[in-house]
Every structure is written in structure tokens, then in C-alpha cells.
Amino acid sequence: MKYKIHNYKIKKTRSRRNLMDGAKQIALMVLFVFCCASCKKSFLNVVPDNIATIDNAFTSKVEAEKYLMTCYSYMPIDVDPTYNVGLTNGDEVWIEDNAINMRVTNVVELPRGGQNTSNPIANYWDGTRDANANFKAIRDCNIFIENVSDRSKIPDLDIDTRIRWIAEAQFLKAFYHFILFRAYGPIPIIDKNLPINAPLAETQVKRQPVDSVVNYISNLLDSAAVNLPASITNTASELGRITKPIALSLKAKLLVTAASPLFNGNSDYNAFKDKDGTLLFNATYSVTKWQRAAAACKAAIDLCAAQGISLYVFPQQTYALSDTTMTQMSIRNSMSEPWNSELIWGLTTNNVGGFNSFFQRMGAAPFDRTFIANGGITYGSAAMGPTIKCAEMFYTKNGVPIDEDKTLNFSNISELRVATHDERFNIKEGEITARLNFDREPRFYADLGFDRSIWYMANSPSKTDENTFYLFSRAGEFGQNSPVPICGYFMKKIVNWHMDWNTGTFPPYPYPEMRLAGLYLLYAEALNEANPTPTADVYKYINLVRARAGLNTVQYSWDNYSTNPGKYKTQSGMRSIIQRERSIELCFEGDRYWDLLRWKRAATELTGNITGWDRTGRTPDLYYRQLTYYTRHFVAPRDYLFPIEGNDLLNDPNLVQNPNW
Numbered sequence: 312m313k314y315k316i317h318n319y320k321i322k323k324t325r326s327r328r329n330l331m332d333g334a335k336q337i338a339l340m341v342l343f344v345f346c347c348a349s350c351k352k353s354f355l356n357v358v359p360d361n362i363a364t365i366d367n368a369f370t371s372k373v374e375a376e377k378y379l380m381t382c383y384s385y386m387p388i389d390v391d392p393t394y395n396v397g398l399t400n401g402d403e404v405w406i407e408d409n410a411i412n413m414r415v416t417n418v419v420e421l422p423r424g425g426q427n428t429s430n431p432i433a434n435y436w437d438g439t440r441d442a443n444a445n446f447k448a449i450r451d452c453n454i455f456i457e458n459v460s461d462r463s464k465i466p467d468l469d470i471d472t473r474i475r476w477i478a479e480a481q482f483l484k485a486f487y488h489f490i491l492f493r494a495y496g497p498i499p500i501i502d503k504n505l506p507i508n509a510p511l512a513e514t515q516v517k518r519q520p521v522d523s524v525v526n527y528i529s530n531l532l533d534s535a536a537v538n539l540p541a542s543i544t545n546t547a548s549e550l551g552r553i554t555k556p557i558a559l560s561l562k563a564k565l566l567v568t569a570a571s572p573l574f575n576g577n578s579d580y581n582a583f584k585d586k587d588g589t590l591l592f593n594a595t596y597s598v599t600k601w602q603r604a605a606a607a608c609k610a611a612i613d614l615c616a617a618q619g620i621s622l623y624v625f626p627q628q629t630y631a632l633s634d635t636t637m638t639q640m641s642i643r644n645s646m647s648e649p650w651n652s653e654l655i656w657g658l659t660t661n662n663v664g665g666f667n668s669f670f671q672r673m674g675a676a677p678f679d680r681t682f683i684a685n686g687g688i689t690y691g692s693a694a695m696g697p698t699i700k701c702a703e704m705f706y707t708k709n710g711v712p713i714d715e716d717k718t719l720n721f722s723n724i725s726e727l728r729v730a731t732h733d734e735r736f737n738i739k740e741g742e743i744t745a746r747l748n749f750d751r752e753p754r755f756y757a758d759l760g761f762d763r764s765i766w767y768m769a770n771s772p773s774k775t776d777e778n779t780f781y782l783f784s785r786a787g788e789f790g791q792n793s794p795v796p797i798c799g800y801f802m803k804k805i806v807n808w809h810m811d812w813n814t815g816t817f818p819p820y821p822y823p824e825m826r827l828a829g830l831y832l833l834y835a836e837a838l839n840e841a842n843p844t845p846t847a848d849v850y851k852y853i854n855l856v857r858a859r860a861g862l863n864t865v866q867y868s869w870d871n872y873s874t875n876p877g878k879y880k881t882q883s884g885m886r887s888i889i890q891r892e893r894s895i896e897l898c899f900e901g902d903r904y905w906d907l908l909r910w911k912r913a914a915t916e917l918t919g920n921i922t923g924w925d926r927t928g929r930t931p932d933l934y935y936r937q938l939t940y941y942t943r944h945f946v947a948p949r950d951y952l953f954p955i956e957g958n959d960l961l962n963d964p965n966l967v968q969n970p971n972w
Contacts, residue, residue, distance in 0.1 A: 696796020721775025798923025
């Protein structure tokens with residue numbers, strides 16, 4: 312497929328029907344980056360340009376579908392961690408300075424305090440530098456909706472397809488508004504484009520109050536959902552297109568975000584006004600926002616169930632695997648198995664070919680046949696990886712936090728221990744590793760790779776999980792032939808289990824923008840906040856997620872193993888449990904950073920030391936020394952909202968900057 316650029320509009324010269332075509336997507340991004348680098352132009356512009364090109368785009372069904380794919384083309388590049396703010400700016404992983412084999416973007420500087428107003432990092436507002444052209448995307452969606460809604464245009468377009476395409480564009484328009492809302496709070500609502508001859512004053516838009524923005528996006532999603540298909544039937548060419556479950560799930564996520572402390576009764580912004588004196592935040596807390604969010608979550612869950620969307624379970628294989636490995640594979644593949652039963656929405660645009668392999672390389676350990684022949688040893692190669700804080704976040708094998716388990720002692724996480732025969736499916740039998748790596752829940756071993764850990768793959772030399780791959784990561788060992796993540800842990804979860812380093816094979820998979828476990832936990836959270844004490848459904852939906860992860864129920868785990876056995880019986884205690892469960896279950900999926908913002912916990916969680924093991928150590932006692940690699944500082948309340956670029960404020964005198972920027 313070829314692309315043309317017409318005055319900042321990316322146009323297709325042939326129909327793009329399959330959103331998973333890697334080479335074509337890469338071509339799109341190359342052209343888009345070139346376009347952005349060549350000229351500075353603000354995309355907060357509600358007046359369409361190049362009318363002649365637009366008119367030609369709606370002369371036939373083929374041309375109109377090209378324009379719809381343009382609307383899809385602005386999807387975030389979340390599969391690339393150097394663009395994924397939710398992953399890179401959280402506290403799950405760390406990237407060392409001048410990382411080897413790392414594509415360095417300014418997003419990498421966000422956790423190091425690099426945000427600014429002259430050239431904002433992850434500029435969702437302007438988008439000319441960071442491929443985040445959300446206002447331009449909205450403008451193109453408006454153009455599409457306006458023209459396709461005109462029955463006199465596109466004479467060969469049947470009515471059912473016309474209605475569906477309009478709904479898709481409505482959803483995309485809502486999604487791009489949501490991206491802006493999540494980062495900036497109050498934003499301009501761009502409901503329609505203005506005529507090309509509109510007076511300058513009309514084009515200088517204002518930011519709308521948070522509640523108005525949320526209601527607008529929610530209503531737009533409702534309108535779209537009515538006419539979206541319940542599922543994709545043409546799986547050969549339409550996987551990745553929007554469905555009704557996606558629309559309802561985004562509405563649930565939107566309303567949970569709006570009900571959360573950052574946007575619901577936040578006194579930090581009680582004086583935040585536009586230039587006319589209109590309050591942009593409602594400082595009054597409302598429990599009805601949580602009730603509305605809970606209802607939206609349940610509606611999305613019910614629709615997903617009706618469409619057969621269910622928690623993924625790894626199927627039995629030709630060669631017998633232990634229950635331990637079967638559980639781990641259910642966890643791993645819930646993210647990285649393409650189009651699995653749990654996936655509600657998988658991002659495919661900008662998410663295939665080179666981008667997808669780059670994402671997996673950030674977590675992968677390359678497998679060398681020489682070492683396979685000598686016992687299935689693997690060694691690591693990744694430029695970013697989990698921190699010790701991330702490793703500490705996972706539960707013990709008893710399903711409670713490591714500092715709450717009354718039966719296990721984790722007071723010295725560096726204490727050395729030898730793995731036993733019974734532990735051989737998690738850690739190589741007879742090998743030494745740190746106390747922190749023993750007696751942990753299945754998601755710890757499914758999500759993290761670490762020195763002497765087992766890493767089962769489809770090409771296991773033994774065919775089973777006995778005598779299979781494991782990691783050497785200490786200095787002077789095989790693992791040091793390639794970069795080991797700075798903190799000593801690998802993102803095993805993001806690597807497809809069919810990856811083969813020797814052949815350079817990285818099977819692509821859609822980035823999980825929404826999966827069912829996340830929706831279950833949103834519902835549990837909203838329902839917990841909507842009622843003074845936890846209800847039965849709060850426990851039901853969190854326990855469904857825990858059961859797939861190989862854990863007992865919250866009630867059983869806290870009653871039998873926690874030093875705070877009554878914690879789950881209160882709203883505040885259950886809030887803590889749900890938030891931790893969400894952080895563990897969705898680890899490395901780009902959610903935790905945005906969750907910490909909406910929970911107003913970022914000032915605590917994103918401030919402090921980044922620690923990891925000492926990669927220069929050649930022996931266990933030297934390797935398992937905890938070192939500090941960086942000290943982070945989150946400035947509250949400033950950093951809870953992204954800054955608007957100074958030039959945009961000069962271009963539109965009606966705009967106001969976010970507080971303390």
C-alpha cells in the first residue's frame with residue numbers, strides 16, 4: 312500500500328482492509344513522523360483544510376473506507392514502550408541512561424522529571440512531535456461523520472455499512488477525546504468542524520469543565536454502541552475494528568476514571584477556572600459517579616459474556632505440563648496470545664511488524680542453541696525491565712502482600728536460598744537466588760524473568776517444563792553476553808511463548824487495550840466505592856481473576872494468612888486490595904501509571920528510589936545486593952495533569968494552562 316500526504320492528511324491510494332498488515336503500518340508511521348518533523352502546526356484546529364481532497368474522498372465506497380482507515384491511523388503506539396507513557400512513566404519498569412538497543416524518545420525522560428511547557432513530552436494536545444495528533448484525529452472523524460451522514464454522497468455505499476462506519480468514527484472520536492481528558496482533565500469539546508470561512512474568534516475554543524467533557528464522551532459512546540456490531544465476523548480482514556463490547560468497555564473505563572479521586576471532589580483544583588471564571592473542576596464529591604460507573608461496568612460485562620468473551624485458560628498440550636506451568640501460561644497468554652478469548656479490544660494499528668518485535672525484545676531473553684544443548688540455559692537481552700519495587704508488589708504464594716503474610720518472612724529480601732526439587736518449575740533446582748524470588752504467587756513467575764528462573768517456551772528442548780530454559784544473569788556468565796535490564800528482572804509476560812531468538816521470530820499479537828480481567832476489576836472497584844461496605848459482587852469478580860491466577864479467594868487468603876484478617880470487610884481495606892490486585896493483574900500493560908494518577912497515589916508511589924540488583928556481581932552474595940539507580944520526584948498537584956505547550960496558549964487566548972505549569 313502507498314500513502315500520500317495532503318497538507319498533513321495521510322491518505323491511502325488503495326484500501327487498507329487488514330489492520331494487521333505490518334509493512335503497511337510501518338510505512339504509515341514513517342510518513343507521519345516525517346510530516347510532523349518537517350513543519351510545526353497546531354492541530355487544535357476545527358476548520359478543515361484541503362477541501363478538494365476531502366470531496367474526492369467521498370465519491371465512492373472504496374475511497375470512503377480509506378478515509379475511515381485514516382481515522383483509525385491515529386491510534387496510540389502503545390506497543391512501543393518508548394511511546395507508551397502508561398508503561399514507561401510508571402513504577403513497574405526502569406530504563407537506564409543511554410540504554411543499549413533502545414530507541415530513545417523523549418518519553419523516556421518523563422520519569423526523570425523532563426516534562427516542560429516549551430516542548431511537552433507525550434504531547435497529546437498538539438501531537439506534531441510525538442505522533443499524538445488527537446485533535447487532528449478528531450477533526451478527521453468529524454469530516455468523515457459529516458460526509459458519510461450525507462446520503463447524497465457515496466452512492467455505492469449500502470445503508471447498513473454506512474450506519475456502521477459512522478458508529479466506528481463516533482467511537483474513535485470519543486476515544487481521542489478520552490485520551491485528551493485522561494491527560495489534561497478539562498479539554499475543548501470538538502463536536503463539529505467549523506466552515507473554512509469561520510471567523511477567527513469562533514476557532515479559538517475554550518476548555519470545558521470535567522463533568523461536561525465526561526458526559527459528552529459518554530453520550531457519544533452510547534450513540535456509537537447502538538450501531539456497532541456485537542462481534543467481528545470477517546476475521547480475515549476486520550480484526551481490530553470497533554465492536555459494541557469495546558464501546559461499552561471504554562464507557563466503563565471513562566466513568567470509573569471520572570469517579571476516581573483525581574476528578575471527583577478534588578480540592579486541589581477548586582480554584583481552577585477558565586478566563587471567564589467558569590470552574591473547570593467540580594470540587595464536590597459525588598458517590599453517584601461511582602454508582603453510574605458500576606452500572607456501566609456491569610453492562611459491559613454482561614455484553615461480553617453474551618459474546619463469549621471469557622477469562623483465558625491455557626489449553627492442554629500434546630506434552631504433559633505441570634499444573635504450575637499451566638497456570639503460568641494462562642496468565643502469560645492472557646496478554647500475548649493473539650486474539651484469545653479474554654481480549655475485548657486489541658490495538659492493531661501501529662502495532663505490528665517492527666513495532667511489535669521491538670516491544671517483545673524489551674522483555675525477551677534470547678535462546679541460544681549451544682546452551683540448549685548444555686541443559687536448556689537461556690540468557691537475557693533487554694534494555695528496560697522491572698524494578699525491585701515491582702517484584703515486591705506481587706503477593707506471596709498465599710495470596711497476600713509480602714509484608715502481611717504471617718506465615719512467611721520477607722524481612723531480608725536479599726537472603727540467599729537454594730531451590731528445591733518441589734520448586735523446580737519456578738526456579739532451577741539446586742541453584743541459588745534471593746529470598747524475594749521464593750514463595751511467590753503464580754503471576755510473579757509468569758510475569759517476571761530473573762536470575763535462575765524457569766522460562767518455559769513452545770520450543771522447550773525437553774518438549775515439557777522439565778529440564779527447560781532458565782536464566783543466567785550474573786556478571787561473567789552467558790547472560791552477560793547481552794544486556795541485562797538495569798534492575799535484574801525481565802518482562803517475561805510481554806513475550807509471546809512462540810518467540811524464537813535464533814530465527815528472529817517474534818509472533819505479533821494485538822496490544823491488549825482492554826481485556827476482561829481488567830473490566831472485572833473496574834467493576835469490583837466501582838461497586839466497592841458505590842456502597843458503604845463491600846457487596847457480594849465485589850468479592851465475586853475479584854475472586855474470578857484470582858482463581859485464574861491460581862490463588863484462593865480474598866476471604867480465605869486474608870482469614871488464614873494475613874496479619875490483618877478483617878481487611879477485606881471494610882470499604883477502605885477492600886479498596887487497597889482491589890488496587891493492588893489491579894496493579895498485579897495488569898502489570899506491564901500500561902494501566903498502573905494512569906491508575907496511580909486517578910487514585911491520587913502518584914505523589915507517594917512515583918517518588919523515591921529506583922532499586923535493583925547489582926548486575927556486576929559474579930557470585931550470589933555480590934549479585935543480590937540492592938542498589939539505588941535513581942531517585943524520582945513527583946511534584947503534586949502539578950504532575951497529575953499534563954502541561955499545554957506555551958505556543959498553543961499564545962495561539963488561542965481562550966485557553967488556560969493546567970495548575971502550577
